[in-house]
Amino acid sequence: FSGTYTLQITDSNGCTSDIASTEVDITDGIDEPILTTTGAVCEGGQITLSVQDYIGTNVLYEWEKDGNPIVNINNELIINPVTTSDTGKYSVIVTVDGCSANSDTIQVNVFEQPMTTIANVAAQVCVTGSEELELVALPGDGIEPYVYAWSGPNGFNSTDSVATLT
Numbered sequence: 001f002s003g004t005y006t007l008q009i010t011d012s013n014g015c016t017s018d019i020a021s022t023e024v025d026i027t028d029g030i031d032e033p034i035l036t037t038t039g040a041v042c043e044g045g046q047i048t049l050s051v052q053d054y055i056g057t058n059v060l061y062e063w064e065k066d067g068n069p070i071v072n073i074n075n076e077l078i079i080n081p082v083t084t085s086d087t088g089k090y091s092v093i094v095t096v097d098g099c100s101a102n103s104d105t106i107q108v109n110v111f112e113q114p115m116t117t118i119a120n121v122a123a124q125v126c127v128t129g130s131e132e133l134e135l136v137a138l139p140g141d142g143i144e145p146y147v148y149a150w151s152g153p154n155g156f157n158s159t160d161s162v163a164t165l166t
Helices: none
Strands: 003-007 020-024 047-050 059-065 068-070 076-079 088-096 099-102 106-108 115-118 133-140 150-152 156-158 162-165
Touching: 047 106, 156 162
Parallel strands: none
Antiparallel strands: 003 020, 047 076, 059 068, 059 088, 088 099, 088 106, 115 133, 133 162, 150 156
């Protein structure tokens, strides 16, 4: 629709005006940014949010988390390492040569890293080989149910929360 538009009017007496003209310059808007993410991640990992790359003389990416600006100048936002404080709603406004478009908002979830300790094991002296010894996992944080993966000398493996050495 860009171009020269002209107008001439005729009144009820049949008199006509001079021709007036105007130039109209219409710039197409840009496509909506499609925001994608690598998905939910555990704290300490990496997450990447991105939109398609835009081409223009002046391209600006304005990232936001929970409505607050994030300093980033390109079409990818990489957070590494992530923490639970990075959980939130992310979006980006892309401006290309003066035309802007907003992405949808995407929810980013960062899961708490589970912690574990092993209950103290008393030293075993003068064993005969018929004793049983229990190794007790003490998990914390994270979300149950947990998956246990014990390993040790002589090919020891167990998937129980309380591993028994015999």
